[in-house]
Amino acid sequence: MALEVSCHYTESSFAQSESSVTFLISKVKYEFNQAWFMDESSQDQRLPHHRNPKQFVSLDQLAELGVLYWRLNPENYENDEELQKIREARGYSYMDLLDLCPEKVTNYEEKLKNFYTEHIHADEEIRYCLEGSGYFDVRDESDQWIRIWIKAGDLIVLPAGIYHRFTLDTSNYVKLMRLFVGEPVWTAYNRPQEDHPARKEYIKGLTGQAGVPDPREEVIQAWYMDDSDEDQRLPHHKDPKEFVSLDQLSELGVLSWRLDADNYETDEELKKIREDRGYSYMDFCEVCPEKLPNYEEKIKNFFEEHLHTDEEIRYCVAGSGYFDVRDHNEKWIRIWVKKGGMIVLPAGCYHRFTLDTDNYIKAMRLFVGDPVWTPFNRPHDHLPARKGYVQNFLQKEAGDSPINAAA
Numbered sequence: 001m002a003l004e005v006s007c008h009y010t011e012s013s014f015a016q017s018e019s020s021v022t023f024l025i026s027k028v029k030y031e032f033n034q035a036w037f038m039d040e041s042s043q044d045q046r047l048p049h050h051r052n053p054k055q056f057v058s059l060d061q062l063a064e065l066g067v068l069y070w071r072l073n074p075e076n077y078e079n080d081e082e083l084q085k086i087r088e089a090r091g092y093s094y095m096d097l098l099d100l101c102p103e104k105v106t107n108y109e110e111k112l113k114n115f116y117t118e119h120i121h122a123d124e125e126i127r128y129c130l131e132g133s134g135y136f137d138v139r140d141e142s143d144q145w146i147r148i149w150i151k152a153g154d155l156i157v158l159p160a161g162i163y164h165r166f167t168l169d170t171s172n173y174v175k176l177m178r179l180f181v182g183e184p185v186w187t188a189y190n191r192p193q194e195d196h197p198a199r200k201e202y203i204k205g206l207t208g209q210a211g212v213p214d215p216r217e218e219v220i221q222a223w224y225m226d227d228s229d230e231d232q233r234l235p236h237h238k239d240p241k242e243f244v245s246l247d248q249l250s251e252l253g254v255l256s257w258r259l260d261a262d263n264y265e266t267d268e269e270l271k272k273i274r275e276d277r278g279y280s281y282m283d284f285c286e287v288c289p290e291k292l293p294n295y296e297e298k299i300k301n302f303f304e305e306h307l308h309t310d311e312e313i314r315y316c317v318a319g320s321g322y323f324d325v326r327d328h329n330e331k332w333i334r335i336w337v338k339k340g341g342m343i344v345l346p347a348g349c350y351h352r353f354t355l356d357t358d359n360y361i362k363a364m365r366l367f368v369g370d371p372v373w374t375p376f377n378r379p380h381d382h383l384p385a386r387k388g389y390v391q392n393f394l395q396k397e398a399g400d401s402p403i404n405a406a407a
């Protein structure tokens with residue numbers, strides 16, 4: 001739902017957490033009876049609208065639709081470690097609070113009808129109920145409405161591309177926390193939106209075409225960038241957002257892994273990667289205003305488009321940052337690497353680096369033999385490394401099978 005009301009903004013710290021649906025459901029220790037199939041009555045949208053007889057929907061059924069659920073402690077949300085873990089694990093860096101009730105929302109009845117218009121978003125919709133209650137309605141695989149009643153302590157995530165709507169119940173009051181990855185975008189796309197990329201991706205997942213989720217996608221995400229000249233540390237999504245898969249990155253020669261950043265010293269998988277690829281050299285680099293003199297100037301230098309004559313290998317053990325690479329058509333792709341993500345940019349690939357708005361990353365740097373960090377700013381198309389990259393990745397015949405670069 002797109003809520004245009006005055007909000008209170010806060011920040012909070014984060015910590016690592018699991019996030020699988022199985023984990024979420026196992027945390028719920030009481031009988032869940034807060035979701036049900038709706039009747040077709042045209043009565044007040046704030047009524048429960050149960051069928052007769054009532055037909056409840058389980059957490060497992062909601063999970064199959066991509067709807068995630070947590071039960072948290074709303075009395076202590078500012079210091080709730082479980083909430084902090086969820087935020088870090090899922091990248092929810094933005095947070096605000098809002099109250100919805102007749103006393104605080106101008107033209108309340110009209111606004112409530114607007115919220116109730118069926119729509120999708122290009123991003124997840126994350127809502128944590130701190131006080132009061134309300135209904136989120138979602139469509140199932142057969143296009144039937146399921147009503148989800150959220151009360152104080154309930155946090156739900158509606159996946160990008162799912163048709164849904166919102167209304168308060170007859171209590172006419174709810175206080176919600178809104179969470180978002182990066183800068184919030186509340187744009188609602190009213191039904192029909194079958195050609196929207198987010199809707200298509202949602203349908204693929206719903207019908208099983210998307211396959212088993214790739215664990216790398218929790219720590220490495222990529223998208224095409226807009227042409228804005230705003231702060232380089234912003235996400236710079238297109239509108240609508242246009243994501244890039246890890247398979248598409250592999251076709252550009254970009255390798256990726258998800259590793260255990262908390263145990264990198266003893267991680268057998270990291271050890272095997274280093275042995276297989278000959279990464280004999282290793283050091284660490286911390287980039288943040290407190291540890292890097294002339295920080296703003298330095299990150300502008302990192303953001304100059306350049307290439308190296310060797311691979312660039314970076315393993316994020318804390319924080320996060322963006323690596324930008326060019327695709328076959330010279331368009332910028334932004335790769336967001338978070339804690340646990342490791343990527344390899346091939347020799348000769350034009351790229352650049354910047355931190356995100358958190359302004360902190362600790363990265364492990366790997367190299368074959370003695371390290372050479374020399375950047376060659378564009379243009380350097382005459383270098384053998386560039387010619388080799390173009391031949392191997394940018395000029396492949398249409399009938400060639402892509403290089404298997406995914407680890």
